[in-house]
Amino acid sequence: VAPTIAGRRPKQQPLRIDVNTNNWQMKGIVAKLLQSHKSCILDVVGLELIPQALKSVMLAEEFLEDGRRPVTTPEIRMVPEEDRPGKQEPLTRLHMQLLPPWPTVAGTTIAVGSGTNPRVLGKAIAARIRKGDFPNISGAGPKSIQVAVEAFIIAQTLFDRNVGMDDRRLAFTVRKEEQRAGNGEPIWVICFTCVIAPRPIEMR
Structure with missing residues (x-):
């Protein structure tokens, strides 16, 4: 059974993540928005800043109570021309919703490296989810x-195109976890767990 969670909320203006963003300050802003509005939106210009944005999310989670965790639905947009004249580039919008706890579903664990092909991995994730296997994706390092x-995002597009979930959307939770490397040494990895969440109101 797919891990499905539900919730409704009002529209909200996004926060911008750039190279000058202070994660320690941003975590407080994100936490306050999640506590007061049950939602928060981060706009990230450039894929290389996504790890920084997710770090703010994980740090903000330390302030949250009652077992709720932010569920993130990513969306690709183009940066408005007036914001960056003469330079069109994609913007990753991270829609976060603070939703009630949901049943944990044991899925396949997929390790990601810096050399992993995103398109191949995205197709594999979508294929597993169609079979009812909601994978856990883990990787160490920003790349x-x-x-x-x-x-x-590729898996989300493929899954939504073929399934047509209406008001639901493929999303993920993210956390930092200690694991053991091949030599037995402890290492910290970032773990993503796939879930089904309500389609954010800004995406409707």
Whole structure:
């Protein structure tokens, strides 16, 4: 059974993540928005800044109570011409919703490296989800995190195109977890868990 969670909320203006963003300050802003509005939107210009944005999300989670966790639905948009004259580039919008706890579903674990092909991984994620296997994706290092999110967006597009979920959308939770490397040494990895969440109101 797919891990499905539900919720409704009002529209909200996004926060911008750039190279000058202070994660420690941003985590407080994100946490306050999640606590007061049950939602928060981060706009990230350039895929290389996605790890920084997700770090703010994970840090903000430390302030949250009652077992709720932010669920993130990514969306690709183009930066408005007036914001960056003469330079059109994609913007990754991260829609976060603070939703009630949901049943944990044991899925396949997929390790991601900096050399992983996002398109191949995205197709694999979509194929597993269609079979009812909601995978956990893990990677260490900024490049691996970037690849994981790129792959997730591809999987989201493929899954939504073929399934047509109406008001639901493929989303993920993200957390930092200690694991053991091949030599037995402890390492920190970022883990993404796939879930089905309400389609954010800004995406309707």
